Amino acid sequence: MTGPVLELRGVEKRFAGVVACGGISLALHPGEIHALLGENGAGKSTLVSLLAGMQTPDAGEIEVGGKRFAGLTPAQALASGIGVARQHPLLVPTQTVAENLLLGGAGWRRPRRDRAGEDFRHTGDGFGFTLSPHALAGSLTPAEQTQVEIVRALWRGWRVLVLDEPTSALSHDASARVLRRLRDLRDLRESGRGILLITHRLDEALDIAGRITVLRRGVVSGTLGPEELAGGGRAELRQMIRSMMFGDTAAPSPTPLSQGEGAFCSPSPCGIGLGGGVAPTLELAALHAPGLHGISLTIAPGEILGIAGIDGNGQTALAEAIAGLLPATSGSVALDGTPVTSLPAAARHRQGIRYLSDDRMHEGSAGALPLALNLLLKRIGAPPFWRAGVQQDAAITTHAQAAIDGFDIRAPHPWAPIATLSGGNIQKALLSRELDGAPRLIVWHKPCVGLDALAAAQVQARIRSAAVQGVASLLISADLDELFALAHRIAVLDRGQIAGVIDNGPGARAAVAALMTQ
Amino acid sequence: MAGLTPGFATQFAAGTLTAAVPLLLGGLGEQISERAGVLNVGIEGMMLAGAYAGFAVAYGSGSLWLGLMAGAAVGVLLALPMLLLCIRRAADQIVTGIALTLAAQGLTALLHHVSFATTYPRLPAPATLYGRFPLDYMALALCAGLAWLHRNTLLGLHLQAAGVQPAALDQSGINVARLRGGAVLTTGALAGLGGAYLSEISAGVFVPFMTNGAGFICIVLAMLARRRALLVLAGALLFGASQSAATALQLLGVDVPSDVVQMLPFAMVMVLLAGLGAGRLPAALGQPYRRGGQ
Numbered sequence: 001m002t003g004p005v006l007e008l009r010g011v012e013k014r015f016a017g018v019v020a021c022g023g024i025s026l027a028l029h030p031g032e033i034h035a036l037l038g039e040n041g042a043g044k045s046t047l048v049s050l051l052a053g054m055q056t057p058d059a060g061e062i063e064v065g066g067k068r069f070a071g072l073t074p075a076q077a078l079a080s081g082i083g084v085a086r087q088h089p090l091l092v093p094t095q096t097v098a099e100n101l102l103l104g105g106a107g108w109r110r111p112r113r114d115r116a117g118e119d120f121r122h123t124g125d126g127f128g129f130t131l132s133p134h135a136l137a138g139s140l141t142p143a144e145q146t147q148v149e150i151v152r153a154l155w156r157g158w159r160v161l162v163l164d165e166p167t168s169a170l171s172h173d174a175s176a177r178v179l180r181r182l183r184d185l186r187d188l189r190e191s192g193r194g195i196l197l198i199t200h201r202l203d204e205a206l207d208i209a210g211r212i213t214v215l216r217r218g219v220v221s222g223t224l225g226p227e228e229l230a231g232g233g234r235a236e237l238r239q240m241i242r243s244m245m246f247g248d249t250a251a252p253s254p255t256p257l258s259q260g261e262g263a264f265c266s267p268s269p270c271g272i273g274l275g276g277g278v279a280p281t282l283e284l285a286a287l288h289a290p291g292l293h294g295i296s297l298t299i300a301p302g303e304i305l306g307i308a309g310i311d312g313n314g315q316t317a318l319a320e321a322i323a324g325l326l327p328a329t330s331g332s333v334a335l336d337g338t339p340v341t342s343l344p345a346a347a348r349h350r351q352g353i354r355y356l357s358d359d360r361m362h363e364g365s366a367g368a369l370p371l372a373l374n375l376l377l378k379r380i381g382a383p384p385f386w387r388a389g390v391q392q393d394a395a396i397t398t399h400a401q402a403a404i405d406g407f408d409i410r411a412p413h414p415w416a417p418i419a420t421l422s423g424g425n426i427q428k429a430l431l432s433r434e435l436d437g438a439p440r441l442i443v444w445h446k447p448c449v450g451l452d453a454l455a456a457a458q459v460q461a462r463i464r465s466a467a468v469q470g471v472a473s474l475l476i477s478a479d480l481d482e483l484f485a486l487a488h489r490i491a492v493l494d495r496g497q498i499a500g501v502i503d504n505g506p507g508a509r510a511a512v513a514a515l516m517t518q
Numbered sequence: 519m520a521g522l523t524p525g526f527a528t529q530f531a532a533g534t535l536t537a538a539v540p541l542l543l544g545g546l547g548e549q550i551s552e553r554a555g556v557l558n559v560g561i562e563g564m565m566l567a568g569a570y571a572g573f574a575v576a577y578g579s580g581s582l583w584l585g586l587m588a589g590a591a592v593g594v595l596l597a598l599p600m601l602l603l604c605i606r607r608a609a610d611q612i613v614t615g616i617a618l619t620l621a622a623q624g625l626t627a628l629l630h631h632v633s634f635a636t637t638y639p640r641l642p643a644p645a646t647l648y649g650r651f652p653l654d655y656m657a658l659a660l661c662a663g664l665a666w667l668h669r670n671t672l673l674g675l676h677l678q679a680a681g682v683q684p685a686a687l688d689q690s691g692i693n694v695a696r697l698r699g700g701a702v703l704t705t706g707a708l709a710g711l712g713g714a715y716l717s718e719i720s721a722g723v724f725v726p727f728m729t730n731g732a733g734f735i736c737i738v739l740a741m742l743a744r745r746r747a748l749l750v751l752a753g754a755l756l757f758g759a760s761q762s763a764a765t766a767l768q769l770l771g772v773d774v775p776s777d778v779v780q781m782l783p784f785a786m787v788m789v790l791l792a793g794l795g796a797g798r799l800p801a802a803l804g805q806p807y808r809r810g811g812q
Contacts, residue, residue, distance in 0.1 A: 052689060055810045074809075075691040090686040092679045093801070099675055104690030107673030 004029050004063075005194045006051075006082070006160045011060035013046050015420070020046035022218035023060065028160060028194040033186050035209035036198045037245060038452070042215040044198045045087065045423075048164045051196075052084040053077035065159060078104070081159030085166055087198075087450060088361055089149040093138025097148050100137050101155055123151045126184070128177035141316060142169040142359060142449075143478075150178065161185070161195045167204060168450040171310045171478045175204070183208050200452045202238055214244035221245070245452065279337055281472035282322070282441045287331035291317030293496040294331070299441065299472040304463065306487030306504075307476040308512055314496035315476045316358070319445045322474065323355035324348040335440060349378050352440030356430055356447055358476075360423070364430050367419030371411050372400035374418045375433050403432040408458070424455035431462055441472045448482060460486060484509060492516055530759075530766045535650070536720050538751075538758030539657050540565070540712035544736035545743070545750040546664055547708030552740050553668070554701035555681035557804045559615025560600055562733025563622030564593045564706050565713035570626040572714020573641070573724040574633065582644050586653065586714045593710020594703050596622060601699045608806035619733070627726040634724060641722045651719050658751070665747035677701060678745070681800030684807040694807050709733065731784070738787050742794055753790075757783050 004027035013021040021043045028034045038044050049055040050062070056071035063069070064080040072080070091100050098116040105111075117133035124131065129147040131140070137148065146169045153161055163182075167175035186195055186208075199205055205212055212224040222244035229237065280298035287295040291314045299305045307315060320326035322333060324345035332341045340348050345355075357363040365374050376385055376396060384395045400414035407428045411421055418426055427447070434442060444463060448456040463486055467473055477483050483490050484504060492499040492515040502511045544565055551558045558564075568589035576585025596618055603609040644651045668674040676697055679687040684694045716732065717724045735757055743749035760782040767774055 049810065054685070054689060074689050075693075078691045084689075090683060090689055092683040092686050094682050094798075095675065095678060100686070102672060103675060103679055103687055104692055105672045107671060107676060109672050110670055111672050111675055 002030060002192065005065070005192060006196070007063040008047075009061050009063070011047070011050060011062065012058045013043075013050060013055060014058055015046075019218045021050070021057070024215070024218070024220055025060075026213050026220065026223075028196055029211070030192040030194055031186060032210045033182060033195045033197055033208050035205035035212045036196060036215060037200070037202070037205055037212060037241060038215035042245075042452075043218040044215060045164060047215075048084060048086060048162055048198060051077060051082055051160075051162050052086070053082075078156055081157065082162060083153035083156065083158035083160070084162045085146070085149040085153035085164060087164040087168065089145040091137040091140075091145060091148060093136070096134050096136055097131065097140075098133040100148065101133075101152055104156075119155075120151055123154055127151075127181045128174060143171070143174070146170060159193050161193070162198070163195065164198045165200065165450055166197070167199065167201065169446075169478075172480060173310065179204060179208050186210075200450070202241055202453070205241075206234060206237055212241065214241060216245060242453070245454075281336060282474070283332075283334040283337075284322070285332045285334070287321060287333060288329045289317055289321045289326050290329070291326075291496050292321060295321075295496075295498055296331075297491060297498060297501070299474060301472055302467050302470045303489070304467050304473040304475055304487045306483035306490040307474060307493055308480060308483055308490050308516060309493035309499075310516065313493045315445070315493060317496070318493065319355060319357075319443045319474075319476055322441075322443050323353060325355075346378070352438055354434040354439045354442040356434050356442065356444050358446040358449055360426050360430055361419075365418045365426055368417050370415040371404075371409070371418045371421065371429055372396050372414040375400050375403050375429060375436070377433065379437075403429065403436075407432040407462075424451050427451060427455065427459060431459060435462065435466060439466070439471050441474070442466060443474045443476070445476045446478060447475070448477070448479065456482075480509070480512065483512075526766070526769060529769070530762060532649075533762030533765055534755060534758040535654060536758070537761040538754040539654055540716045540720065540732060541735055541739060541757055542657050542661060542751055542754040543712035543715065544709045544733060545739035545754055546661060546747060547705035547712070548736045548740035549743060549747065549750055550664070550677065550701045550708075551705040552803060553677040553681050553745065553800065554698045555684060555800055555802045555805065555807070556600075556604060556698055556702055556705075557611045557615070557737075558597075558600065558702065558705050558709075559612050559737065560596065560618030560622075561615070561705065561709045561736055562729060562731070563615075563619035564596045564709035565716065565733045565736075566619075566626050566727070566729045567596050567622040568593045568710030568713030569717040569728055570629060570713075570724055571710070573717040574629075576641055576714075576718050577634075577639055582641070582718050585718050586711055589714025589718075590707040590711040593706040593708070593713065595706070596710070597703050597706025600706070601702050604806065605695050605698050605702065608808060611804050611806075623727060626724075630724060630726050638723060641718055643722065644719055653715060653719070661747050661751045668745055668747060678800070680807075681802055684802055685809075688807070688809055694809075698807070709736070712736075735783060735787065738791065741799060742790060744798070756790075757786060760786050 006028040009025050010023045011021055012023050024043065024047065036044055046055065050057055053072040053074035053076060061068050061070055062072060064082060067080065069076060098113045098120060099111060101120060102111045102116050120133040124147060127150060131144050131147050140148065146166060150163065150166055153163065166178055170178065182195060197209060210226050210229070212229065213220055214222045278300050281301045282299040284295050284297050295318065297305065307318065309315060317326055321328055324343060328341055332339050334340065335351055335353060340351060361367065366377065373396065376399065379385065385392055385399065397414050403409060404411060404414060409428045409432070410425050418429060447459050447463065451459065460482065463473060463475065475483065475487055487504055489501055489503050490508065490512050491501045492512055500515045502508050544561055548558055548561050571592035572585040572589030575588035576582050600614055600618060603614045604611045676687060676692055680694055680697050688694045713729060716729060721728065739750050739753040742753055763782055764776065764779040767779055
């Protein structure tokens with residue numbers, strides 16, 4: 001019996017006094033998939049950075065391949081066979097996928113772009129990736145970036161594979177294929193390799209992991225070994241893990257996403273669909289834009305229209321065309337009966353169209369700016385926060401404090417740079433920004449991507465309560481359960497066109513699945 | 519236009535090339551630095567220091583080549599503070615560059631005052647190879663070589679990554695500080711060499727402030743050329759032509775005030791910038807990189 005391929009002993013990391021990892025110890029055994037679960041801000045991403053060599057621990061040690069390190073450099077991490085796929089990939093946008101993969105070799109060598117492309121296709125095939133290796137990295141969607149990141153983690157011959165939320169940006173089918181492939185890779189037991197899978201999806205972990213470690217506020221709050229995982233029933237294990245993740249303070253149990261009814265019979269105005277006699281809040285008529293080919297749909301006040309479909313079928317284009325970020329080539333967008341097709345994004349925002357980006361770190365927020373200003377990012381210069389061009393710090397702080405209290409944003413200070421917050425808290429901040437003022441229509445683009453169950457439940461509650469207040473919603477999601485739990489109707493997007501619209505209710509799941517796979 | 523003889527054309531072409539070579543060397547150097555994410559505003563000072571050192575050593579030793587090497591060495595010397603301040607200490611690149619330029623201007627003027635101000639010695643015309651100074655050919659070869667390097671080596675990809683997304687490069691195991699440091703020193707060497715060419719070959723004499731904005735033109739060239747070394751050559755020739763137009767117009771007997779003619783290169787900068795724009799500069803240009811600092 002050989003020892004672990006990777007072992008962390010008492011690893012600590014603090015950022016400006018805030019504990020990210022407070023003495024984490026865990027061992028990754030050969031031939032094992034070890035799932036790491038935890039709430040946002042539990043220290044998972046910091047752990048990934050430590051293993052990639054992009055951060056140095058304050059204390060503790062990392063042992064990999066029989067060598068002990070007080071801290072790794074990226075070169076040491078790579079030489080030790082640690083392949084890391086980050087949740088937010090670091091790619092050079094001006095280079096192609098193949099060129100990004102080639103980075104890191106000896107400088108005098110020639111970049112074999114074609115060979116790298118073939119290798120990319122070969123490795124990617126196993127995962128069901130179809131991305132062209134000669135696509136410019138800057139043009140990729142988050143789902144495509146994830147594909148590159150996963151291939152890159154495998155690129156240099158790995159001993160330890162660290163995958164940070166590899167499926168969070170992927171569609172259901174794509175995720176299933178990735179997980180299937182990981183299971184195949186794990187079977188190379190004799191090669192002495194192990195996989196560390198960081199995820200927020202309990203079932204994903206229960207499906208493929210041989211060992212589960214749960215982190216909470218920077219420390220290990222529980223572990224489940226192979227015997228316990230094999231012994232317990234699924235429901236029982238879920239309950240155990242949830243209590244490890246959230247402790248006893250988690251009063252609202254994580255939303256049971258699997259239920260078929262959800263918001264359909266929640267207090268929101270069911271039945272105000274088409275022909276309900278109510279003028280639609282949003283009306284798209286034969287909308288054409290790059291990536292969209294004749295979209296016509298309406299959303300009534302208080303209605304949540306779900307958009308389902310495999311990633312990359314025009315979801316981003318649809319969101320941006322409504323928000324005013326992508327100009328329409330023909331067709332029209334009307335809000336409350338008034339055309340807004342020719343209005344830019346800022347004017348549409350003033351009219352009440354809100355857009356919650358799926359790229360909360362880049363498109364959604366300005367990382368170096370304080371939380372307080374990010375909350376007003378779309379209203380810069382407007383009174384009472386600016387008067388005659390002078391920033392009114394007191395008014396801005398008051399506004400931020402209200403958002404922090406109202407949305408339970410955990411931040412050290414209203415003026416802390418937003419990038420220092422965890423993903424879930426950034427999302428809460430963006431939610432509060434988009435719900436501020438008088439929204440008429442909100443485009444929610446994958447609002448729960450990368451969030452833990454608790455944060456996701458909070459976000460979903462916000463979506464519901466906005467609908468109850470009469471706000472129309474367009475909810476784009478790769479998570480069908482989320483759509484069935486929230487939406488009144490679900491439209492399936494296929495290659496830039498609406499393949500069909502299904503009323504939520506009994507039989508809807510089968511109908512949507514049929515449209516998606518036809 | 520009686521003056522438009524073959525002799526005139528030859529002379530105009532020769533003047534163009536002579537004016538273009540220092541710009542080419544400096545522009546190629548600046549391009550390397552900018553690709554790696556370091557905006558080197560100190561290049562004007564590095565060229566000027568190279569011009570003085572090159573001239574002084576060439577005059578003292580009697581060897582133009584020793585002078586050129588001294589110019590390059592002084593360029594590297596002046597790039598060292600840039601490396602220490604901007605890469606090791608994450609100081610502001612533009613402020614550091616301006617400080618370096620001002621320091622070089624003052625220092626060379628002072629040194630000139632104590633050494634050559636009373637005698638104004640001239641260097642003899644250089645020996646030529648097929649009518650040109652051998653460094654001209656080398657500069658052209660360097661341009662072709664760098665064009666190839668940017669496109670066909672991993673070093674080229676690394677430089678680009680360092681200027682656009684240094685964290686991605688760092689994560690791939692490449693030392694960003696070392697790569698950027700190397701780029702800055704190379705820029706210093708090429709700028710110093712270009713400056714030495716200016717005093718030793720183009721002019722044959724050192725005059726205070728003689729670079730007269732050549733370094734800044736190099737910055738513009740590098741920005742306009744973006745990733746293509748051959749565009750630096752095209753730009754250098756264009757500016758060289760507009761500089762040598764001054765002499766050419768006089769030869770033709772065209773009566774244009776010399777002040778107007780000397781404005782030509784700078785007017786060209788404005789026209790080109792207005793027409794082409796500085797385009798997409800590397801996203802991390804001018805930003806210091808610290809691992810885990812995001």
